Amino acid sequence: MLRPDVGGAGVFGPSLWGGAALARARPREDGRKMNATFPLGRPAGIRVGAHWSVLLTMALLAWFLARSLLAEALPGRSPLVYWATGTVGAVVFLASLLVHELSHALVARHRGLAVDRVTLWLFGGSTELTDDAPTPRTAFAVAIAGPAASLLAGAGFLGTSLLLSGVAGVTLAWLGWTNLVLAAFNLLPGAPLDGGRVLQALVWWRTGDKRRAQVAAARSGRALGLALAALGLAWLLWSGSFAGLWLAGVGWFMSLSARAELAVGPARELLGRIRLGEIMTPDPVTAPGWFTVQGFVDQAASAPFRTYPVVTFDGRPVGVVSLGMLARVPEQERATTRVENVCARPPACLEARPETPLTAVLGRIGARPGQDLALVVSDGALVGVVGPGDVARTLELAVLGAEARRPAR
Ligand SMILES: [Zn+2]
Incomplete structure (x- = not known):
C-alpha cells in the first residue's frame, strides 16, 4: 500500500x-x-x-x-x-x-x-x-x-x-x-x-x-x-x-x-519533471579543502552561508562542510587541521548529477543540518549545489501550480 x-x-x-x-x-x-x-x-x-x-x-x-x-x-x-x-x-x-x-x-x-x-x-x-x-x-x-x-x-x-x-x-x-x-x-x-x-x-x-x-x-x-x-x-x-x-x-x-x-x-x-540542474544554485561559494580550519573560518566570517561544498586544489568536489562541523574541531587543532579532513564525504553527503530528478533525492536533502547540501557534479566538476532552501522553494511553487526554474542572477 x-x-x-x-x-x-x-x-x-x-x-x-x-x-x-x-x-x-x-x-x-x-x-x-x-x-x-x-x-x-x-x-x-x-x-x-x-x-x-x-x-x-x-x-x-x-x-x-x-x-x-x-x-x-x-x-x-x-x-x-x-x-x-x-x-x-x-x-x-x-x-x-x-x-x-x-x-x-x-x-x-x-x-x-x-x-x-x-x-x-x-x-x-x-x-x-x-x-x-x-x-x-x-x-x-x-x-x-x-x-x-x-x-x-x-x-x-x-x-x-x-x-x-x-x-x-x-x-x-x-x-x-x-x-x-x-x-x-x-x-x-x-x-x-x-x-x-x-x-x-x-x-x-x-x-x-x-x-x-x-x-x-x-x-x-x-x-x-x-x-x-x-x-x-x-x-x-x-x-x-x-x-x-x-x-x-x-x-x-x-x-x-x-x-x-x-x-x-x-x-x-x-x-x-524537475531535474536538479534546473533548481540548483550554480557556481556556489566553495571551501578550499587544502585550507586549514582556522584559515577557512577567517574567510567564512565574511560569507553569508553556513554550509559549503569543499573542493580540492584542482577543483574536484570532495564533500560538504558546515560551520558546526568546523566548531567541533578542538581549538588547538584548528591551525593544523585541513578542511578536507573534517568535511562530510559521499555517501554521508549527497552527490548527484544535473539530470538527476529532484524526486530521487527529495527525502535526503535537508536530512541533517550541516550536511544538507547536495553537490551537483558534472564531468567531475562541481556545477552547483541544491540545499533545503532550493527544495522548499520548488515544493512551494509546485503546490502553487508553478514550475521552479533556476533563479536568474
Ligand atoms: Zn503488492
Missing part, C-alpha cells in the same frame, strides 16, 4: 490485509522514520529490511496458529508441537509476503526501474520504487506481479498440504488459503492497493491520460476504503470480532492514503 509522498514514484504493497507503505526516497543513513528498521539482507541485490513491528505480527500469527487453529483442528497434542509449528507457520507466511513484495521489485527492476527497497512491517510489506513507470504496460506488470506471486504461492501451499497430514498439513492449508486471500484483497480496485495500480494502468492505457488514471484509482481507493471501514465497523458491532476492528482500521487508512494521493497528485506530477 502506498502512503503517497510528495514526489513519490511508486510504492506497492500492503499486503497483510492492507499495510501501508513508507515514504520513498529515504535512505537508511537518514534514518529519521526508518530507524527502527533492521536489514534482512539483499536477495537478488534488492535491499530488504523489517520494521520491529513485524515481530508483533509474527507473534500474533504464531499465537493464532498455535492456540486457535491447530489446537482446535488437532486437539490433544503437546503445546510444544502447537507453538513450534505455529512459529514456523508465521515465519513462512512472512517469507511468502516477502516473495509478494520481491515480485513487484524484480519485475520493476527487470523493466529498468530503480528499486529503493522492500520493507516488512506491522501491516505487511511495501516495495518502494525510485522511478515512475514510463508506460501503462510497465505499470501494469509491476502492479500485477505481487498478487500473481501470492496466487502461485497459495496454490503451491494448498497442493502440498494435500500430500501431508497432521499439523504440517493444517498449517500448509492455512498458508495456502491466506495467500489466496492476500492476492484477492490486494486486487481490490482502489489505490493504494495493487488492484488500484492495475486499474490506474488500465485507465492510463485506455485514455492515454496518466493524471486522469491516477485520479480514478485514488477516488476508487477512497470509496473502497470507506466501504471497508464501514463493513469492518458493522462486523465489529455485530460480533465483537477483532478482525472487524482490523478491517475498519485498514479501510480508514486506505481512504486517508487515497485522499492524500488526490491532494498531492498535481504537485507530484510537476515535481516529477
Whole structure:
C-alpha cells in the first residue's frame, strides 16, 4: 500500500490485509522514520529490511496458529508441537509476503526501474520504487506481479498440504488459503492497493491520460476504503470480532492514503519533471579543502552561508562542510587541521548529477543540518549545489501550480 509522498514514484504493497507503505526516497543513513528498521539482507541485490513491528505480527500469527487453529483442528497434542509449528507457520507466511513484495521489485527492476527497497512491517510489506513507470504496460506488470506471486504461492501451499497430514498439513492449508486471500484483497480496485495500480494502468492505457488514471484509482481507493471501514465497523458491532476492528482500521487508512494521493497528485506530477540542474544554485561559494580550519573560518566570517561544498586544489568536489562541523574541531587543532579532513564525504553527503530528478533525492536533502547540501557534479566538476532552501522553494511553487526554474542572477 502506498502512503503517497510528495514526489513519490511508486510504492506497492500492503499486503497483510492492507499495510501501508513508507515514504520513498529515504535512505537508511537518514534514518529519521526508518530507524527502527533492521536489514534482512539483499536477495537478488534488492535491499530488504523489517520494521520491529513485524515481530508483533509474527507473534500474533504464531499465537493464532498455535492456540486457535491447530489446537482446535488437532486437539490433544503437546503445546510444544502447537507453538513450534505455529512459529514456523508465521515465519513462512512472512517469507511468502516477502516473495509478494520481491515480485513487484524484480519485475520493476527487470523493466529498468530503480528499486529503493522492500520493507516488512506491522501491516505487511511495501516495495518502494525510485522511478515512475514510463508506460501503462510497465505499470501494469509491476502492479500485477505481487498478487500473481501470492496466487502461485497459495496454490503451491494448498497442493502440498494435500500430500501431508497432521499439523504440517493444517498449517500448509492455512498458508495456502491466506495467500489466496492476500492476492484477492490486494486486487481490490482502489489505490493504494495493487488492484488500484492495475486499474490506474488500465485507465492510463485506455485514455492515454496518466493524471486522469491516477485520479480514478485514488477516488476508487477512497470509496473502497470507506466501504471497508464501514463493513469492518458493522462486523465489529455485530460480533465483537477483532478482525472487524482490523478491517475498519485498514479501510480508514486506505481512504486517508487515497485522499492524500488526490491532494498531492498535481504537485507530484510537476515535481516529477524537475531535474536538479534546473533548481540548483550554480557556481556556489566553495571551501578550499587544502585550507586549514582556522584559515577557512577567517574567510567564512565574511560569507553569508553556513554550509559549503569543499573542493580540492584542482577543483574536484570532495564533500560538504558546515560551520558546526568546523566548531567541533578542538581549538588547538584548528591551525593544523585541513578542511578536507573534517568535511562530510559521499555517501554521508549527497552527490548527484544535473539530470538527476529532484524526486530521487527529495527525502535526503535537508536530512541533517550541516550536511544538507547536495553537490551537483558534472564531468567531475562541481556545477552547483541544491540545499533545503532550493527544495522548499520548488515544493512551494509546485503546490502553487508553478514550475521552479533556476533563479536568474
Ligand atoms: Zn503488492
